Amino acid sequence: MTDPTFLSGPTRLQKPTPGVGPADTIGRLERRIAELEAALRQSEARAGEARFRSLLRTAASIILVLGDDGRILEANRDAERAFGLDPGSVIGRLWTEVMREQQTGPFAAQLANAAEGTEVRNFEQALREQDGMSERVLLWNLNRLPQADGAPAGILCVGQDITRRKRAELALRQARDELEMRVAERTRALMQEIQERRRAEQALIQAKEQAELANRAKSEFLANMSHELRTPLNAIIGFSSMMESEIVGPLGHPKYLDYAKVIGKSSQHLLAVISDILDVAKIEAGKLEMHPQPMDVRDAVESSLLLIAERAEEGGLTLMQDIAPDTPHLLGDPVRVKQILLNLLTNAVKFTPAGGSVALRVRPDSGRILIEVADTGIGMSAEGIAIALQPFGQVDSQLSRRSGGTGLGLPLVRSFVDLLNGTLDIRSREGEGTTVSVRLPVALPYDGE
Numbered sequence: 001m002t003d004p005t006f007l008s009g010p011t012r013l014q015k016p017t018p019g020v021g022p023a024d025t026i027g028r029l030e031r032r033i034a035e036l037e038a039a040l041r042q043s044e045a046r047a048g049e050a051r052f053r054s055l056l057r058t059a060a061s062i063i064l065v066l067g068d069d070g071r072i073l074e075a076n077r078d079a080e081r082a083f084g085l086d087p088g089s090v091i092g093r094l095w096t097e098v099m100r101e102q103q104t105g106p107f108a109a110q111l112a113n114a115a116e117g118t119e120v121r122n123f124e125q126a127l128r129e130q131d132g133m134s135e136r137v138l139l140w141n142l143n144r145l146p147q148a149d150g151a152p153a154g155i156l157c158v159g160q161d162i163t164r165r166k167r168a169e170l171a172l173r174q175a176r177d178e179l180e181m182r183v184a185e186r187t188r189a190l191m192q193e194i195q196e197r198r199r200a201e202q203a204l205i206q207a208k209e210q211a212e213l214a215n216r217a218k219s220e221f222l223a224n225m226s227h228e229l230r231t232p233l234n235a236i237i238g239f240s241s242m243m244e245s246e247i248v249g250p251l252g253h254p255k256y257l258d259y260a261k262v263i264g265k266s267s268q269h270l271l272a273v274i275s276d277i278l279d280v281a282k283i284e285a286g287k288l289e290m291h292p293q294p295m296d297v298r299d300a301v302e303s304s305l306l307l308i309a310e311r312a313e314e315g316g317l318t319l320m321q322d323i324a325p326d327t328p329h330l331l332g333d334p335v336r337v338k339q340i341l342l343n344l345l346t347n348a349v350k351f352t353p354a355g356g357s358v359a360l361r362v363r364p365d366s367g368r369i370l371i372e373v374a375d376t377g378i379g380m381s382a383e384g385i386a387i388a389l390q391p392f393g394q395v396d397s398q399l400s401r402r403s404g405g406t407g408l409g410l411p412l413v414r415s416f417v418d419l420l421n422g423t424l425d426i427r428s429r430e431g432e433g434t435t436v437s438v439r440l441p442v443a444l445p446y447d448g449e
Helices: 022-058 077-082 095-099 106-115 163-245 254-285 297-314 334-350 382-388 398-403 409-419
Strands: 062-067 072-075 120-128 135-145 154-161 293-295 318-323 330-332 357-365 368-375 423-429 433-441
Touching: 062 077, 077 154, 095 106, 106 120, 106 135, 106 154, 135 163, 163 254, 254 409, 293 297, 293 334, 297 318, 297 334, 297 357, 330 334, 330 433, 334 357, 334 368, 334 409, 334 433, 382 423, 409 423, 409 433
Parallel strands: 318 357
Antiparallel strands: 062 072, 062 154, 120 135, 135 154, 293 330, 357 368, 368 433, 423 433
């Protein structure tokens, strides 16, 4: 009887042979199954190895497989390029030779950890280049590979070249450190500048306080001295007036009358100077008081022109006045308004050459009373006006040097006008003359008188 084949191929089953028991058949089947399993494992191993080598070739990382003896079992092209070696020249070489590192170096210590089964991650290895100067940094992950089907156990080393990143981080740290250093230096400089400014401000405050103290002392001194001088001057003026009038009898010689007139005029001038100084001291001390009341500006104009007429005549000047008939009463301090007019007229006469004219005009103007003193004198520049408005400021000219003066006239006028809630305007041109305009408030209610 022939052995018919029930199955073809490697697993063919045959009809039992005479004389062969069931145990023999089962043994043959077991051996055949073992052969099939071994073949399957080899096939899977070859497929796995193929996949591994494919990954080895295509991976964008440095990949090494090291044996227990430290020799390189597998390496991809990136590993060969990383260490500057020719293709295929890495296998079988010691890793210390390839990496140019001592057996006792940091990488060796991490390999020992991996050999004991510890997974090593993100280990940074610094390698010197062949020139011995520059340095590269590799980032490694190390894992122990199990032994399989006769393949020796090894350590899988997967690395990345992070040299550029480390250099960028170093440059960033250096830039940050430099920035912090500059910020610190700038902060120190700024703090020093702030301290210097504080010291300067403190010095200015102290200087200001000292100046204010000195100014108050000066004002008090001027006020006291002015009072001390005015008392005897009033007596001199009074007695010279009595002598000039010969109230108690004739002086005898005519010259004595002239002397008495000179004494009276000089005393009046000195008293006016002292009064101006006293007013300045009061203004600076904030103690000058105004007593505004309704007043007829005509009275102040007439008395002021009367007082200045003699001096204008001596200087060969023409005095003119023009008061609008509808001019209302103004609200002002009669003494200070008259002082304003006298100071303006005195300046106009002083700085107008012989043959010139001085005009005093008064009229209503937009709810206020406009007082103008215009002359045909030497005039002033814009800089000269600014100087003339400062206390003791005088514009340098031949007439001012000849006529003298304290330089207090215009500053006092401006202060009086401000205290009376008025405005002051000066228009002047050198060689053509000056017009000073003062606007003072109208007294309300106005009854038409």
